[in-house]
Amino acid sequence: MTVPAGDAVALYGTGTGTSSPPPTTPPTTPPTTPPAGTVTETFQETANVPAGQKVYLVGSPTALGAWNTGKAVPLDSTDGTHWSTAVDLPAGTSFEYKYISKDAAGNVTWEPTGNHAAATGTAASTLADQWGRQSSGGSGQATVVFHETRTAPTGQSVFVVGSIPALAGWDPRSAVPLTSSDRTNWSAAVDLPPNTSFEYKYILKDAAGNVTWESGANRTAGSGTSGTTLTDTWK
Structure with a gap:
């Protein structure tokens, strides 16, 4: 098309390029609430x-x-x-x-x-x-907190077992598991009968149930009237 001098022309493109759609805000999920009652x-x-x-x-x-x-x-x-x-x-x-x-x-x-x-x-x-323990905070119980320092090998965890039923009666299969965030400092809170003397020991267990006992004589303690904290190091 020839455009005379001094005139103007408007061009309307039909380009094939694509443009990204504007960002959208994800729909808000309402908080989950339990059914009435x-x-x-x-x-x-x-x-x-x-x-x-x-x-x-x-x-x-x-x-x-x-x-x-x-x-x-x-x-x-x-x-x-x-x-x-x-x-x-x-x-x-x-x-x-x-x-x-x-x-x-x-x-x-x-x-x-x-x-x-x-x-x-x-x-x-x-x-x-x-696992294998009655719910914590039972009436008339004394809470004993066990703290144990032991760097556990990969795949193994620390447990406590002892002479009274609440500590599995020396049965390592039902030993009380301790928890740890760094695999070195382990702890567990266990409800025991108040004013009761008991013996206990720490063990290591792997997923297959293989047990390693700490050495030395049994540890001894008492639960007191309202519980106590025991801080130990593997021996």
């Missing part, structure tokens, strides 16, 4: 289970499977030792529960203790338990 109960369990097994929760309420292990609630874990889950339960209700482990084939192992007993209130709460 229920409260969220968080269950935290410390358990070292064999490789290939996972920890589940089962109990008397329908939300906990009504004791049907096929409907047990799975717990999540990032390290294979500390497990947790949150369940909506009826508010103001007493209930019993227990932890189990299951393998891929569905074989069930129950924790070796009586049923845990608890009650929901009107607000969310947390229950912290250890």
Whole structure:
């Protein structure tokens, strides 16, 4: 097209280039709230289970499977030792529960203790338990805190075992697990009968259940009227 001198022309492109769409804000997910008449109960369990097994929760309420292990609630874990889950339960209700482990084939192992007993209130709460131990804070109990310094080899953890039932009666299979954030400083709080003398020792266990006992004579202590703290170093 020829444009006479002094005239102007407007050009409208139909380019094939693409432009990015404007950024969008992700939709806001509303906070999860439990159904009316229920409260969220968080269950935290410390358990070292064999490789290939996972920890589940089962109990008397329908939300906990009504004791049907096929409907047990799975717990999540990032390290294979500390497990947790949150369940909506009826508010103001007493209930019993227990932890189990299951393998891929569905074989069930129950924790070796009586049923845990608890009650929901009107607000969310947390229950912290250890495999084979009754729920902490039991009435008339004295809480003894065990602190142990021991750098554990990879794949092994520190446990405490002792002369009274609350410390597994010297059975290393039911020893109380200690937890650690650095694999050197380990601790656990255990409810013991008040004013009770006992003997105890620390052990190392791996995932296969192999046990290494610390050397020397048994340690001795007493629970006192309201508990105590024991600070030890592996010997």
